[in-house]
Amino acid sequence: MSFQPVKFYQTGTFTVGNRLLAPEERSVQASGKRFNSINSGHRACQGCGEALGARYAIDAAMEATQGQLIAANATGCLEVFSTPYPETSWQIPWIHSLFGNTAAVATGIAAALKIKQKKNPRAQEIRVVAQGGDGGTTDIGFGCLSGMFERNDDVLYICYDNGGYMNTGVQRSSATPPAARTATTMAVGPEPGNAFGQGKFLPAIAMAHEIPYVATATVADLRDLEAKVRRAMEIRGARYIHILVPCPLGWGTYSNETIKMARLAKETGIFPVFEAEHGEIKSALAIRRQLPVEDYLKPQKRYAHLFGKQPNVAVIAKLQALADRNIRKYKLLEGV
Amino acid sequence: MLKQCEGSHAVAEAVALCRPEVICAYPISPQTHIVEGLGEMVKDETLADCEFINVESEFAAMSVAIGSSATGARTYTATASQGLLFMAEAVFNASGLGLPIVMTVANRAIGAPINIWNDHSDSLSMRDCGWLQLFAETNQEALDLHIQAFKLAEEISLPVMVCMDGFILTHAYERVDMPMQAQVDAFLPAYEPRQVLDPAEPVSIGAMVGPEAFMEVRYLAHARQVQALERIPQLAAEFKEIFGRDSGGLIRPYRCEDADTIVIAMGSVLGTLKDTVDEMREAGHKIGVLGIISFRPFPLVAVAAALKDCKRFVVLEKSLAVGIGGIVATNVRMAVTSMGLKGYTVIAGLGGRAITMKSLTAMLDKAGRDELDLVTFLDLDWKAVNKQIEREKTHRKTGPVAEALLRDAGIVGARNY
Numbered sequence: 001m002s003f004q005p006v007k008f009y010q011t012g013t014f015t016v017g018n019r020l021l022a023p024e025e026r027s028v029q030a031s032g033k034r035f036n037s038i039n040s041g042h043r044a045c046q047g048c049g050e051a052l053g054a055r056y057a058i059d060a061a062m063e064a065t066q067g068q069l070i071a072a073n074a075t076g077c078l079e080v081f082s083t084p085y086p087e088t089s090w091q092i093p094w095i096h097s098l099f100g101n102t103a104a105v106a107t108g109i110a111a112a113l114k115i116k117q118k119k120n121p122r123a124q125e126i127r128v129v130a131q132g133g134d135g136g137t138t139d140i141g142f143g144c145l146s147g148m149f150e151r152n153d154d155v156l157y158i159c160y161d162n163g164g165y166m167n168t169g170v171q172r173s174s175a176t177p178p179a180a181r182t183a184t185t186m187a188v189g190p191e192p193g194n195a196f197g198q199g200k201f202l203p204a205i206a207m208a209h210e211i212p213y214v215a216t217a218t219v220a221d222l223r224d225l226e227a228k229v230r231r232a233m234e235i236r237g238a239r240y241i242h243i244l245v246p247c248p249l250g251w252g253t254y255s256n257e258t259i260k261m262a263r264l265a266k267e268t269g270i271f272p273v274f275e276a277e278h279g280e281i282k283s284a285l286a287i288r289r290q291l292p293v294e295d296y297l298k299p300q301k302r303y304a305h306l307f308g309k310q311p312n313v314a315v316i317a318k319l320q321a322l323a324d325r326n327i328r329k330y331k332l333l334e335g336v
Numbered sequence: 337m338l339k340q341c342e343g344s345h346a347v348a349e350a351v352a353l354c355r356p357e358v359i360c361a362y363p364i365s366p367q368t369h370i371v372e373g374l375g376e377m378v379k380d381e382t383l384a385d386c387e388f389i390n391v392e393s394e395f396a397a398m399s400v401a402i403g404s405s406a407t408g409a410r411t412y413t414a415t416a417s418q419g420l421l422f423m424a425e426a427v428f429n430a431s432g433l434g435l436p437i438v439m440t441v442a443n444r445a446i447g448a449p450i451n452i453w454n455d456h457s458d459s460l461s462m463r464d465c466g467w468l469q470l471f472a473e474t475n476q477e478a479l480d481l482h483i484q485a486f487k488l489a490e491e492i493s494l495p496v497m498v499c500m501d502g503f504i505l506t507h508a509y510e511r512v513d514m515p516m517q518a519q520v521d522a523f524l525p526a527y528e529p530r531q532v533l534d535p536a537e538p539v540s541i542g543a544m545v546g547p548e549a550f551m552e553v554r555y556l557a558h559a560r561q562v563q564a565l566e567r568i569p570q571l572a573a574e575f576k577e578i579f580g581r582d583s584g585g586l587i588r589p590y591r592c593e594d595a596d597t598i599v600i601a602m603g604s605v606l607g608t609l610k611d612t613v614d615e616m617r618e619a620g621h622k623i624g625v626l627g628i629i630s631f632r633p634f635p636l637v638a639v640a641a642a643l644k645d646c647k648r649f650v651v652l653e654k655s656l657a658v659g660i661g662g663i664v665a666t667n668v669r670m671a672v673t674s675m676g677l678k679g680y681t682v683i684a685g686l687g688g689r690a691i692t693m694k695s696l697t698a699m700l701d702k703a704g705r706d707e708l709d710l711v712t713f714l715d716l717d718w719k720a721v722n723k724q725i726e727r728e729k730t731h732r733k734t735g736p737v738a739e740a741l742l743r744d745a746g747i748v749g750a751r752n753y
Contacts, residue, residue: 067535068535069535070407070533070534070535072403079543079544080544083540083543083544084543084544084545084546085540085543085544085545085549088540088543090538090540091538092535092538093533093534093535093537093538093539093541094533094538094539094540094541095402095403095406095533095540095541095542096540096541096542096543097399097402097403097426097429097433097542098399098425098426098429100395100425101395101396101398101399101402101425101426104391104395104396104399104400104403105399105400105402105403105406106403107360107389107391107396107399107400107403108358108360108389108399108400108401108402108403108404108405108406108407108411109403109404109406109407109533110403111358111360111387111389111400111403111404111409112357112358112387112403112404112405112407112408112409112411113407114387115357115358115385115386115387115409116407116408116409118385119385126535143392143393143395143396144392144393144395144396144399146392147391147392147393147396150392151389151390151391153389
């Protein structure tokens with residue numbers, strides 16, 4: 001595709017138009033030569049954040065490896081919507097084994113590739129990416145993931161976090177946020193929704209393994225996501241990218257608001273977007289215009305019980321406190 | 337080359353001769369020296385071009401094996417007992433995906449109660465997982481079967497378990513004839529996968545299959561195992577040509593010609609049985625032994641042929657199908673359906689209980705007179721069992737069964753029979 005320098009400045013948006021950038025700085029998706037690693041025609045819901053995140057992440061990894069990439073995939077939405085035989089959306093070598101073992105399968109792929117490379121050093125090098133949802137990553141696949149981190153195997157693991165087991169009917173995972181309604185944390189009783197004081201933030205646990213690279217991203221900042229994938233592929237060893245991917249089905253949001261919801265998660269401080277190397281924070285994406293958590297919570301049906309006739313101000317305040325803690329901890333107002 | 341070595345080390349050396357490319361192992365649960373030996377060979381580079389990965393669990397071990405095998409690497413791991421059960425989901429997955437992984441199972445008991453000693457409960461619990469299961473009688477056969485297993489697995493694109501008795505074989509020092517590298521290279525060609533993850537030719541492996549084709553996929557897994565029934569004896573013959581000894585095959589009859597009674601078993605207890613049968617033959621009993629080497633696929637036709645002229649068979653097995661009796665026995669009965677044979681199941685050696693010639697002679701003598709119970713627990717301490725049953729009738733809070741039995745026995749530790 002030819003490059004036409006166009007003088008055109010967007011206003012009223014944080015998006016940098018591709019046309020303002022030099023070709024080498026443009027989004028992978030802006031090129032006609034994009035890989036379409038996960039091709040159109042799959043069965044994801046309208047507005048699926050995971051499908052969007054996977055498309056950008058895997059295509060960026062393909063670009064970084066000149067198309068020499070193998071993917072391992074956990075059981076979950078991404079696996080199910082992309083591949084019922086005989087159809088497959090994957091234009092890259094792809095394997096699904098089980099729900100809880102994707103990191104280990106990727107370790108095996110990396111080991112096999114290392115030996116193949118050793119035996120045939122002139123062959124073009126092939127890299128590995130593993131991917132799963134938050135359930136497959138933070139719950140059932142956590143043991144294998146921690147093992148892969150600890151051994152510092154040459155694998156990029158990408159977690160698409162939509163805060164629950166959406167594929168099976170929206171059940172709670174250890175990444176479900178407090179107060180959120182799921183099929184197993186119903187909005188009933190004296191403390192409706194998911195409990196406070198539970199769950200885990202896996203990027204921090206990944207950092208505790210002191211692996212070379214940990215990053216978080218959202219589908220609201222796709223250029224940031226691409227840059228992080230590119231950076232991850234420059235590094236050897238265990239790398240982890242945790243992408244917040246809103247789920248219209250599980251969150252109860254409009255399918256045309258996926259990117260908006262992701263941006264609100266970041267702008268309220270609910271979801272910190274940062275990069276860390278060897279266990280230390282290296283950068284954080286600053287909040288541009290801080291918003292109260294209500295702005296993020298209110299459009300989501302999974303928090304509807306907080307906004308009845310009488311808003312549950314106590315619970316909302318607790319959620320605001322969590323966002324404020326993220327803002328302090330990751331220096332989200334100033335950026336790093 | 338003849339050498340005196342531990343069973344585990346013999347297997348480690350044989351596996352190394354097969355030029356594996358990825359070895360992954362969770363060494364404990366419980367432990368054998370096999371992967372220690374291999375780990376050392378990779379580290380000191382006597383086994384070059386091989387990745388050795390210390391994983392965090394047996395489940396991860398099999399998962400790593402799945403990844404590397406699907407990427408076209410010859411892959412090996414070893415496990416036993418609880419470890420095999422912990423990896424169960426991945427064990428089924430590996431065969432479902434048609435990945436020719438070779439795995440040693442150092443057969444040991446399954447808890448609770450926790451017990452590290454030998455029986456066949458572990459691999460027999462996985463009898464329907466789609467892997468081939470070959471049982472070794474001796475350390476020599478264990479190492480030979482590994483060499484055959486890689487060839488068999490890769491030819492038919494199915495994973496193979498080589499089962500050898502924990503401790504009795506794995507920890508026993510025996511003389512073995514260790515093959516030369518050139519012999520193994522002549523026998524075992526390079527691995528050519530049927531499917532491989534390769535950017536040059538991208539495929540999706542392991543996607544969902546609905547009711548439209550699931551039955552057919554499963555049938556083909558069965559059909560491939562049935563094909564192996566033909567291939568296993570051929571491989572044993574090819575093996576003999578290069579290595580000069582009999583190892584493997586489907587079954588191994590011993591003094592079965594003209595036998596009225598044939599006792600069937602798997603693994604190292606066949607040695608004890610052969611000695612017992614030799615003695616009983618001298619005393620005039622017409623008795624023979626049938627060793628089953630290939631438990632999966634199960635050689636129905638070969639077993640039926642071996643039993644066609646006898647009057648009765650006794651299946652001596654180190655496993656228990658709780659609620660029915662034997663596992664191997666059930667398979668043997670399938671082979672002899674409508675042959676009109678008397679069949680006895682003898683459960684023996686669970687959790688490492690010694691199987692002695694004395695007990696075997698008494699049991700087989702009884703079987704020869706058709707006075708044996710249909711299901712017999714060899715050397716069961718009936719006094720202890722009945723005491724516990726009585727106690728449970730009269731008391732509600734009887735506590736852990738195992739503790740009560742050991743307290744009654746008055747000793748803590750293995751009992752000497």
